[in-house]
Amino acid sequence: MNIQFRQVASFIIVATFVVVLLGLGIRDEAKSVATILTDSLEDSRTSSKRPNFPQYIQMTSLSSEDLALERPGRRIIIIGDVHGMNNSMHDILSKLHYDSSRDLLIHVGDILAKGTLEGSLAVLSYMTSNNVTGVRGNHDQKVIEWRAWLEQVLAHKGGQAWLEEMERKSQDELKIYAKKGKGKGWKKIPKGWKMLEDHYMIAKSMYPDQYKYLISLPLVIHAPSLHSFIVHAGMLPLDPHRSISNSRQPLSHIPSLSDKLKAPNITALREAQELSLLSEVPQNLDPWVLLNIRGVLNNNEVTRSTSDGNPWSDLWTTVLDRCRGFDGALTLEDVEDASSNLKPKLPCHPSTIVYGHAAARGLDIKRWSMGLDTGCVYQRKLTALIIGPENSGDGSLETQSIKFGESRKARVVSIKC
Ligand SMILES: *[C@@H]1O[C@H](CO)[C@@H](O)[C@H](O)[C@H]1NC(C)=O
Ligand SMILES: *[C@@H]1O[C@H](CO)[C@@H](O)[C@H](O)[C@H]1NC(C)=O
Ligand SMILES: *[C@@H]1O[C@H](CO)[C@@H](O)[C@H](O)[C@H]1NC(C)=O
Numbered sequence: 001m002n003i004q005f006r007q008v009a010s011f012i013i014v015a016t017f018v019v020v021l022l023g024l025g026i027r028d029e030a031k032s033v034a035t036i037l038t039d040s041l042e043d044s045r046t047s048s049k050r051p052n053f054p055q056y057i058q059m060t061s062l063s064s065e066d067l068a069l070e071r072p073g074r075r076i077i078i079i080g081d082v083h084g085m086n087n088s089m090h091d092i093l094s095k096l097h098y099d100s101s102r103d104l105l106i107h108v109g110d111i112l113a114k115g116t117l118e119g120s121l122a123v124l125s126y127m128t129s130n131n132v133t134g135v136r137g138n139h140d141q142k143v144i145e146w147r148a149w150l151e152q153v154l155a156h157k158g159g160q161a162w163l164e165e166m167e168r169k170s171q172d173e174l175k176i177y178a179k180k181g182k183g184k185g186w187k188k189i190p191k192g193w194k195m196l197e198d199h200y201m202i203a204k205s206m207y208p209d210q211y212k213y214l215i216s217l218p219l220v221i222h223a224p225s226l227h228s229f230i231v232h233a234g235m236l237p238l239d240p241h242r243s244i245s246n247s248r249q250p251l252s253h254i255p256s257l258s259d260k261l262k263a264p265n266i267t268a269l270r271e272a273q274e275l276s277l278l279s280e281v282p283q284n285l286d287p288w289v290l291l292n293i294r295g296v297l298n299n300n301e302v303t304r305s306t307s308d309g310n311p312w313s314d315l316w317t318t319v320l321d322r323c324r325g326f327d328g329a330l331t332l333e334d335v336e337d338a339s340s341n342l343k344p345k346l347p348c349h350p351s352t353i354v355y356g357h358a359a360a361r362g363l364d365i366k367r368w369s370m371g372l373d374t375g376c377v378y379q380r381k382l383t384a385l386i387i388g389p390e391n392s393g394d395g396s397l398e399t400q401s402i403k404f405g406e407s408r409k410a411r412v413v414s415i416k417c
Contacts, residue, residue, distance in 0.1 A: 053148040053190075054141065056287050057218040059278060062133070064225035067104065075103045075388030078230065080372030081137065081356040082107065084115030086122040088382045088417040095397055095415060096384065100130060103388075108356035109137025109217070109232035109291075113198045114377045120202050128213040136217040137232040137356065138291040139199065144214050146203035149190065156186050166195060219290045220278060224271045226387075227349065227405055233304075233357040234293045234312045234369075236283045237319040240300035244319065244346070250276035251319065251348040254326050269326055270349050277351070294358055306360040313369040316353060320368040323348040352405050354385060365402050365412065376417040383414040 068074055077098060082089050098105060111127055111134070112120045127134070136144075153159040166174065171194070178189040189195055206214075221230040229235060238249045245252050255272040257264045283289045283302055293302045295309035303309050324345045356373040358364060363383055364371030376382035385402075387410045397413040404410035 051148065051152055053145040054287065055144060055148065055215050057216070058287075059220040059222055060218040062221055062223040067223060067225060069388060071102075073102050073389060073391070075386050075391065076106065077103055078106045078108060078354050078372065078385045078387075080108055080374055080383045081110040081359065081376065082123055082382070083110055083139070083377035084112055084117075084120030084123050085376045085382065085417055086115075086119045086126075088376050088415065089123060089126070092382050092384055092413070092415045096386070096413070097391060105130075105132050106221070106230060107132060107134035108230060108354060108372055109135045110139045110356055110373075111137070112143055112202055113139040117198060117201050117205065120198070121205055124202070124206060124210050124213070128207075128210045131213070133221070134217055135221055135230055135232050136214070136219055136291065140214055140217065141291055142199040143203045143206070144211070145190075146193070146200050147206070147211050147214075149193075150203055153186060159186070162187055171196065219287055222274060222278070224267075224274065226352070226408075227270060227274065228352045228354060229274075229277075230354045231290050232355060233289070233291050234355050235277065235290065235316070235353060236281050236293075236296070236302070236312060237277065237316050239281050239283065240296055240315065244322075248280065250280045251323070251346050254347050266326060266349075273348055274351050292357075306358065311358075311361065311364075313353075313355075313364060313366055313371060316369050317366040319346070320348075320350040322346040323350045325349055350406065363412065363414070365400075367403070370402070370404075370412075372412075374414055379417055381414040382417050383412060386411045386413065 067076060069076070077093075077096060079089070079092065093105075096103075107127070111123050126132070150163070153163055156162075166177070166189070169177065174189065174195050178191055178193060178195075194200070203211075219231065220235070222228075223230070238244060238251060239246075242248060247253060250273055255269055255276055257268060257272055278284050283293075289302055292304040293312050294306050295303050295311050296315055297303050297309040302312070322345060324347070326347055326349070350368050353369045355369070355371055358371050359373045359375035359378060359380070361371060361373075362380075363374050370385055372383045372385060374381040374383040385404075387404055387408060390411070397415065400412045402410050402412055
């Protein structure tokens, strides 16, 4: 992605975050984010008035009222990467006897692209008309950015004619066009973008309400009552450049709440610590990481490669396994002990991540992370994770029971694509 877009984007995302955190009155978090904000402001000043193509929304919350798990028969169904596989998506939903008035359907992003254009548009139409809850994937993101670019071009006099001229060019001609920034002002294709490929075609074909739906998808969904996150690619539990006991790691200390919250209880502390994973681990503030991460390299940098480095979910599970709660007055030595691997202890409670994006690894269920991309678009499988009561439909499906969070059970079902 273009560096300048990322700078503008990170400014917007951080600004949104500061507003959210100030709104919650969690001042300590806001303070450290404010430092990052200052840096980003500098960046956005130098990058002048670039349009906001990415239109990121950092996070939305699903409250326990939204989840409504106490309702009779209510299930939360989280589906893996659909990639325009319309028939498979309808197949799994019908085999589960999915009922939108009873169940809550959530997707982990990458609902679009790689499959056929017709399939992507059919999936997008379904998701939009049912306002299905979900997060953005890296492919959905590309579609959003193409549409924003298209609208910007079409807003100029002569934009339509210029687009038509571009569409008549071959990929090779376009490549040169994009690389050299040939043309002046708005008449250029952003560096590294490939016109006429599936993201472009979807962006061009979708209806305004479908575009609006895509923009409404956040990078992360936080469900505090489930102590869970849903994110397309992944998140880090700490900054791998610092030691696990460094005071800047959100899980190295009990979070401090603003004095407005008089008697901090476990619920409030856990929510604050979960939010600080998003606002204080610097990698998690970068939209590119949430949309693309697959692993962590030996030099502690993140990567989207599956073959280099270690899966980020290994780090997540190893660190979250060390959580020993807020009681029992952990001393600094206890925390430091954690890095010795002898008696691991961290002053935290575990959180669970549900994600997609890693088809090469397939179904990847670990104690605190659940990877659901089983490569439907590669004729493999489409997978759903189900929280809630077992239901008549599930019987005919390949089902695996798993633990979800500290005390819940969930099921994972897959169908052939
Ligand atoms: C998508 O799937 C639904 C249900 O199977 C079907 O009714 C619809 O025609 C499909 N759309 C396309 C474009 O294939
Ligand atoms: C879709 O759902 C979201 C979250 O529940 C809500 O904020 C939004 O208003 C809904 N959009 C439409 C078009 O109904
Ligand atoms: C925990 O604290 C929060 C914030 O002060 C409050 O809203 C909530 O009702 C408290 N919960 C319990 C179980 O005391």
